[in-house]
Amino acid sequence: MNVPKCWSGVLLAVALVLSCAPKPESAERYTSAIALDNDPEMYQLEPLETLDLTVDDMEVKITKKAEYILRAIPVSVKGYTGDSWRGKLSPCDVAAVWGKLAAGDAHKQLKWSQHGRWYYWRYGDDFGHDNAFVVRYSSNNHMVPANENLRRALRRVKRGLAFEASGFLVDITCQRGDNNYWWNSSMRLDDVGDGSCEVLYVTELKFGGCVYR
Numbered sequence: 001m002n003v004p005k006c007w008s009g010v011l012l013a014v015a016l017v018l019s020c021a022p023k024p025e026s027a028e029r030y031t032s033a034i035a036l037d038n039d040p041e042m043y044q045l046e047p048l049e050t051l052d053l054t055v056d057d058m059e060v061k062i063t064k065k066a067e068y069i070l071r072a073i074p075v076s077v078k079g080y081t082g083d084s085w086r087g088k089l090s091p092c093d094v095a096a097v098w099g100k101l102a103a104g105d106a107h108k109q110l111k112w113s114q115h116g117r118w119y120y121w122r123y124g125d126d127f128g129h130d131n132a133f134v135v136r137y138s139s140n141n142h143m144v145p146a147n148e149n150l151r152r153a154l155r156r157v158k159r160g161l162a163f164e165a166s167g168f169l170v171d172i173t174c175q176r177g178d179n180n181y182w183w184n185s186s187m188r189l190d191d192v193g194d195g196s197c198e199v200l201y202v203t204e205l206k207f208g209g210c211v212y213r
Contacts, residue, residue, distance in 0.1 A: 024153035026210035034071050034162040034206065036102040039189060040139075041069040042169065049168075055088055059175045062144075062201060064168040066187060070141065070200065071164045072096035075107050077157055078114035085174050085181055086117070090142045090199075092154050094165075095119035101137035110134070117142065117197070136190055140197040142183070144170065153205050153212035163207035170201045 049064040076095040080087040095114055097107045111122040119140040123129075145151040146167065157163055169185040185199035205212045 022152055024149050024156065024212050027213045028211045029209050030206060030211055031209070034164050036071055036073060036098050036162060038071070039099060040071070041067075042187070043067040044187075045168075056082075057176060058085060058088065060089065061173045063171045063173075064201065065171060065185065066169045067167075068169045068198070068200060069164065069166045070096065070098075070139075070198075071162070072098040072139075073102050073107065073162050074157055074159050075110075075112040075138070076114045076119060077159055079155065080117075085176055086142075086183065089172065089174075089183075090144045091151055092143050092157070093117060093119070093197075094141045094143055094154075094157060094163075095138065096141060096163075097138045099137045101134065107138075114140070132190070135192055139186075139189070141165070142185075142197055142199045144172070144199060144201045146201060146203045150202050150205055150212055154202065157205075157207060161207055163205065165200060165202050165206075166204040167200055167202040170199050172199060 044066045045064055051062040051064070053060045053062065074094050074096050077092060078095075079092045080090065082088045082091075093114055095112055101107045109123060109127050113120045117140075119138075121134055121138075123134075143154050143165070145154055169187060171185060172181075172183040174181040174183075183199055184195060186196050188196075203213065
């Protein structure tokens with residue numbers, strides 16, 4: 001491939017940054033395929049559990065509402081910087097499909113995209129299903145890593161590579177100076193609009209044959 005001279009230095013710099021970036025440490029390896037047939041597993045917690053954290057200049061409370069295991073295929077992955085309070089907590093969103101949308105590569109009939117912490121899709125007249133079907137077998141997941149190793153691992157999740165994310169659906173409150181923020185997870189598979197995304201506090205991640213904790 002011929003690269004214009006004005007871009008060659010930029011590409012070299014990007015390659016050097018990526019090669020020097022810290023890699024996540026794999027806890028172990030797995031060989032069995034990740035099952036995609038079933039809905040995410042959710043087990044509500046009673047009583048609720050809370051974590052109080054200091055993240056840079058923010059005081060954060062994370063309330064665990066349910067244990068959660070998501071086995072799915074990413075159809076779009078969007079990274080975010082740490083400039084915003086959400087970016088400091090969640091380095092990426094993963095739009096993912098399972099069940100009837102994962103079976104037979106049905107998800108490949110749609111065009112997927114992400115913007116502003118939302119996910120979007122488009123399909124043609126030959127798709128054979130409606131928006132309610134897509135909502136039922138897909139989700140946009142705000143991934144909140146429990147530690148730096150998981151943060152690095154989440155940066156490597158790729159579209160089309162099945163993964164398993166385990167952890168908790170959470171509500172988050174954040175105080176940053178005089179400002180207060182909140183972020184609440186959905187607890188349903190069929191909701192739409194504001195508040196319908198999952199906020200997933202990730203404690204274990206499996207993909208590409210490796211387990212990260």
